[in-house]
Structure formats: structure tokens, C-alpha cells
Amino acid sequence: MGAGTKSDPTKIVVGDIGTSTDDGLSRATRRRLKLVGVTAGIPVVYSTEKMGEGKAALLPLPDEEFQKGSVGDLGPLPDFRVRILPVLGTMPAVFGYTVANHIILKITGYPLEYAQGKARDKMYDGILAFVQSSEEKIVRASPGAPSDIGVGLKVPITTGDIAFLVEELYRGRSVVTGIPTKLVLVRWQKPAAGSTLVRISDGETTEQKSSNLKLRDLVCMTKDEATRHQKEVLQGDKTLADLYGPEVIELVERRQKEAGAYEQYR
Known part of the structure; x- marks a missing residue:
């Protein structure tokens, strides 16, 4: 899932998409999946790190971008503003290593326990x-x-x-x-x-x-x-x-x- 605005590598986990939290990309993905009846069963890598004062957030959109026309037309989701999401350079690599590690363990059949999904x-x-x-x-x-x-x-x-x-x-x-x-x-x-x-x-x-x-x-x-x-x-x-x-x-x-x-x- 998303590495944007995340900075704590100890909060990265592998779990079912139904258990993922504090992740905007995960939320958007869950929405699409739930609309077609999928609520769990897909392993994902996500961060449980929460937003807080002083932490990175969406950067403001420059005024000149508004002057170019409807910036919303470029958004991947409705009402999703086209802005830059700050990413700490090390975090995508940590996400990638976690994904690679999971795939290796899965292929070799090494025991691996997922975080339990919401039994709802x-x-x-x-x-x-x-x-x-x-x-x-x-x-x-x-x-x-x-x-x-x-x-x-x-x-x-x-x-x-x-x-x-x-x-x-x-x-x-x-x-x-x-x-x-x-x-x-x-x-x-x-x-x-x-x-x-x-x-x-x-x-x-x-x-x-x-x-x-x-x-x-x-x-x-x-x-x-x-x-x-x-x-x-x-x-x-x-x-x-x-x-x-x-x-x-x-x-x-x-x-x-x-x-x-x-x-x-x-």
C-alpha cells in the first residue's frame, strides 16, 4: 500500500487487506473491492503509522495549477486533489523488501501467519x-x-x-x-x-x-x-x-x- 508520509519502518506489517488501517491508498482499494463483494483474502504490505503534528502531509497545490483548468480532472479518485504526497526516500525500499521477503517465504512454503481479518x-x-x-x-x-x-x-x-x-x-x-x-x-x-x-x-x-x-x-x-x-x-x-x-x-x-x-x- 502507500509509503507516502510514512517514516517509521517498525510500523510496516504484512496482513490481510481487511485489517489495513491508517492508509489512504488501502482505503481507496478496499472501497473498490467491497463494491464487488471482496472484503478480505488479499495479503498486502501497509503501515500502521498514524498521522500527527509535525509529520508530513499533502503539499498545497500552487495557484498556477488552478489557473490551468479543472485540476480535479487529473485526480485518480473523485475529490482527490492532485497534489504531491511527500515520501521519505528509505520507506519505499522498506516496503519493497517486505514484499520481496513475503514472496520468498510464500514460494518456499515457510510458515507465515497473517494478521487476522476483522471477523465482522x-x-x-x-x-x-x-x-x-x-x-x-x-x-x-x-x-x-x-x-x-x-x-x-x-x-x-x-x-x-x-x-x-x-x-x-x-x-x-x-x-x-x-x-x-x-x-x-x-x-x-x-x-x-x-x-x-x-x-x-x-x-x-x-x-x-x-x-x-x-x-x-x-x-x-x-x-x-x-x-x-x-x-x-x-x-x-x-x-x-x-x-x-x-x-x-x-x-x-x-x-x-x-x-x-x-x-x-x-
């Missing part, structure tokens, strides 16, 4: 079940909808999507309070009545029912916060501004833009 599959399954239940409630709340309208409803979200949203987009914290435990995903905005159900029929007996849910529609909250959100916003008459301050709403809007940009990779 059950958590992702639970969050997906919450999303499914929430979408069924929204469909059943449509005026005139039969009681069994939610039976067989499919949600176009995978556990890989869940991992991406929770871990990468919302950094494993509630967007409302920042609490990192008992997290779920829930629709942010109240959809128009009857607008979420997509029905496809063969004209005879078979009918497929699905939700039109998108990644950018979901936000990360604790279960208690999401339950209140469902009751007062999705099923009630309160607006987002009634429950949340402008800083929370602005943060969600930024995260939604990120999610929308990455949906093209699904």
Missing part, C-alpha cells in the same frame, strides 16, 4: 437484515398496499455493499453521534409513497418484487438512532431538519456524493 461477517449479515426489514416496512406503509406486499421483496444490496458503507464511507461510526457500536444502515430521506417498489411480472404467475434502494440512500446510525429515524422521519411527518443539525445533514450530503461516485464500480 455476522455484523454485516445483521445490518443487511435490518435494511431488508426497513424496506419491507416502507413498502407496506404505501396507501392501499395489501398486507403481504412485502413478502418476497428483494433488496439490491449485498454484504459487500454493507461493508463498504459502514467501514469505508462512514468510518465505522454513526453519522449522528459518532458512536461505533450497534450500527445499522437506514434510508436517510423519506421516499414518496409507492415509489420504492419495483415489480416485474411474466404476465402469468411469477412476479419479482424489489426495492429501488441505492447505496447513496443509506446512512449509518446506531440501532436506537435508526429506530427513531424510522418512526419520526420515514414513517412520520418530521423533516430531517427537525431531528438533525446542519452539520449532520452536511456530513450526510458529502457521504452521499462519495457513495454516488463509487456506485459506478458496482
Whole structure:
């Protein structure tokens, strides 16, 4: 992964990409992988060194670069500013030696233990079940909808999507309070009545029912916060501004833009 702004060779480790932290390149790679359902199983070399006061950071972009046009067009990722990332000359070599050492050990069959990945599959399954239940409630709340309208409803979200949203987009914290435990995903905005159900029929007996849910529609909250959100916003008459301050709403809007940009990779 990235050697930029890193300076401590003792913090370099070999581990599963699912365990990598404090690495911008790793985060961007995990996002792409999780959108295609890959959450672990790829060995990487990364640094656990954290940023701190006095340490290297992205260099400012000269004014003349802005005068040349839209510098964002040259960025490898949306909203990624085209700037120079300082690299200490010795660190890429340390990364390279670590990679070479790992490959030699792997080829020769020498015993090697990876850092254990995050055992969070059950958590992702639970969050997906919450999303499914929430979408069924929204469909059943449509005026005139039969009681069994939610039976067989499919949600176009995978556990890989869940991992991406929770871990990468919302950094494993509630967007409302920042609490990192008992997290779920829930629709942010109240959809128009009857607008979420997509029905496809063969004209005879078979009918497929699905939700039109998108990644950018979901936000990360604790279960208690999401339950209140469902009751007062999705099923009630309160607006987002009634429950949340402008800083929370602005943060969600930024995260939604990120999610929308990455949906093209699904």
C-alpha cells in the first residue's frame, strides 16, 4: 500500500487487506473491492503509522495549477486533489523488501501467519437484515398496499455493499453521534409513497418484487438512532431538519456524493 508520509519502518506489517488501517491508498482499494463483494483474502504490505503534528502531509497545490483548468480532472479518485504526497526516500525500499521477503517465504512454503481479518461477517449479515426489514416496512406503509406486499421483496444490496458503507464511507461510526457500536444502515430521506417498489411480472404467475434502494440512500446510525429515524422521519411527518443539525445533514450530503461516485464500480 502507500509509503507516502510514512517514516517509521517498525510500523510496516504484512496482513490481510481487511485489517489495513491508517492508509489512504488501502482505503481507496478496499472501497473498490467491497463494491464487488471482496472484503478480505488479499495479503498486502501497509503501515500502521498514524498521522500527527509535525509529520508530513499533502503539499498545497500552487495557484498556477488552478489557473490551468479543472485540476480535479487529473485526480485518480473523485475529490482527490492532485497534489504531491511527500515520501521519505528509505520507506519505499522498506516496503519493497517486505514484499520481496513475503514472496520468498510464500514460494518456499515457510510458515507465515497473517494478521487476522476483522471477523465482522455476522455484523454485516445483521445490518443487511435490518435494511431488508426497513424496506419491507416502507413498502407496506404505501396507501392501499395489501398486507403481504412485502413478502418476497428483494433488496439490491449485498454484504459487500454493507461493508463498504459502514467501514469505508462512514468510518465505522454513526453519522449522528459518532458512536461505533450497534450500527445499522437506514434510508436517510423519506421516499414518496409507492415509489420504492419495483415489480416485474411474466404476465402469468411469477412476479419479482424489489426495492429501488441505492447505496447513496443509506446512512449509518446506531440501532436506537435508526429506530427513531424510522418512526419520526420515514414513517412520520418530521423533516430531517427537525431531528438533525446542519452539520449532520452536511456530513450526510458529502457521504452521499462519495457513495454516488463509487456506485459506478458496482
